[in-house]
Amino acid sequence: MEDIQRRLRTFILTGRGSQEELFEVIYRNFAGRVRLYIQLRLPGRPDRCDDLTQNVFYRVYTRLSQYNPFYSLSTWIFSIAHNTLVDHIRTESRTSARQMDEPALIDNAVSPYGDPPEQLIESEAAAIVSNFMKQLSEQDRQIAFLRFYEGIPIKRIGRIMDIPAGTVKYRIYSIRRRLKRRMEEEDE
Numbered sequence: 027m028e029d030i031q032r033r034l035r036t037f038i039l040t041g042r043g044s045q046e047e048l049f050e051v052i053y054r055n056f057a058g059r060v061r062l063y064i065q066l067r068l069p070g071r072p073d074r075c076d077d078l079t080q081n082v083f084y085r086v087y088t089r090l091s092q093y094n095p096f097y098s099l100s101t102w103i104f105s106i107a108h109n110t111l112v113d114h115i116r117t118e119s120r121t122s123a124r125q126m127d128e129p130a131l132i133d134n135a136v137s138p139y140g141d142p143p144e145q146l147i148e149s150e151a152a153a154i155v156s157n158f159m160k161q162l163s164e165q166d167r168q169i170a171f172l173r174f175y176e177g178i179p180i181k182r183i184g185r186i187m188d189i190p191a192g193t194v195k196y197r198i199y200s201i202r203r204r205l206k207r208r209m210e211e212e213d214e
Contacts, residue, residue, distance in 0.1 A: 030055060035095035049087050056100070057083065059176060060107050066171050067111050067164055078114055082107045101182045104172065108186055115164075151209075158208050162201065165189075169197050 030051055061079040068074055085106050093102055159167055168187065172178045173194075180198070184191040 030099060034090075034093065034099060045087075045090060049083075049090065052086065052099070052103075053083055056103050060103065062175070063104065063107055063168070063171055064111060066159065066167050067115075069160060074114075078110055081114075082110050085110065098182060100176070100178065101186055104176070104178070104186045108168070154209060154212050155205070158205055166197055166201055169194060170201050173198055 030048075033048055033051070057079060060082055061075055064078045064082075065072070065075045068078070082103070086103060089106070093099070159170065162170065165187070169183060172183045172186065173180070178186070180194045181191045184194045187194070
């Protein structure tokens with residue numbers, strides 16, 4: 027990651043290097059993570075997740091020269107992803123207000139073949155966490171993804187989402203507490 031940051035800094039400050047090659051490295055390192063981030067906000071809509079991921083990276087490519095290399099690349103990319111999602115959700119809510127017939131979301135199919143016992147326990151825990159995540163507000167789901175999956179620090183999450191770090195910290199505490207309660211309920 028530091029190599030990407032260094033190459034990007036060199037490209038922006040000196041103009042040396044190929045923007046296309048640099049973008050390919052950025053895309054390879056971030057595309058899957060950005061798609062997963064979008065998928066958490068738009069569950070059951072893989073086609074839209076792919077389109078939005080493409081939109082995010084189009085914006086990254088076209089704004090690569092505007093990136094400030096003294097700040098975190100991941101924060102910048104996830105800020106673009108966040109803003110792209112917000113734009114999409116606004117547009118979609120206007121459209122869906124006009125169209126009252128929206129098809130129901132279909133959950134991913136579960137394999138009819140059983141898992142080995144240890145994998146079954148893990149898959150049950152994963153299912154509990156997955157269902158818990160689906161029930162969170164969009165903002166809490168986003169915070170949980172950035173913190174627990176991406177490992178992004180609280181202050182950077184606040185900058186990405188444009189909310190105070192104290193709010194992020196409280197939401198993380200609340201999410202952990204509610205998940206712990208849910209896991210304990212499932213054990214009973």
